Amino acid sequence: MSVANSPARAVPHGAGRLLGLDLGARRIGVAVCDSAGTVATGVATIERSGDPARDRRRVAELADDYGAVGVVVGLPLSMSGRAGPAAAAALAEVDALRAALDVPVDTVDERLTTVAAAGALRRSGRSARDARAVIDREAAAGILQSWLDRRRSGR
Numbered sequence: 001m002s003v004a005n006s007p008a009r010a011v012p013h014g015a016g017r018l019l020g021l022d023l024g025a026r027r028i029g030v031a032v033c034d035s036a037g038t039v040a041t042g043v044a045t046i047e048r049s050g051d052p053a054r055d056r057r058r059v060a061e062l063a064d065d066y067g068a069v070g071v072v073v074g075l076p077l078s079m080s081g082r083a084g085p086a087a088a089a090a091l092a093e094v095d096a097l098r099a100a101l102d103v104p105v106d107t108v109d110e111r112l113t114t115v116a117a118a119g120a121l122r123r124s125g126r127s128a129r130d131a132r133a134v135i136d137r138e139a140a141a142g143i144l145q146s147w148l149d150r151r152r153s154g155r
Helices: 052-065 085-100 113-123 129-153
Strands: 018-023 027-033 040-047 070-075 105-109
Touching (some): 018 129, 027 052, 027 129, 040 052, 040 129, 070 085, 105 129
Parallel strands (some): 070 105
Antiparallel strands (some): 018 027
16 A cells, blocks of 8 residues: 555556665664665664755665665554654655656555564564664665565566
């Protein structure tokens, strides 16, 4: 299920690599999928600079570096599925990304992706405190993988 405010262009599926983003207050986790659109992998963490335009330029650089044909952003809905203040802020950033990027941008419900990423790292023996950047990357991978899986299943 994609939740968005009417994207101007649809993110293609299975036609190239996609970038996945986990928008955090301090960091942006970044993931990429293979060109067939089957597997997402965390690849980078962008430390927020305090300059949103600069951060968007860094996202654009990564999209270009990976040859991304689209970007998928996690939308932090409440557990009830409603869009609260965090989702509104994310949607505002999605609108800014749409204006700054040459590729379409979509959103997907990201509930519990950061929690799942932190749990997986804990089970692997790494502490969440020592691996915050890794958690953000893995949350981005979870966001993108969720979008890919939903698209593949027709949901």
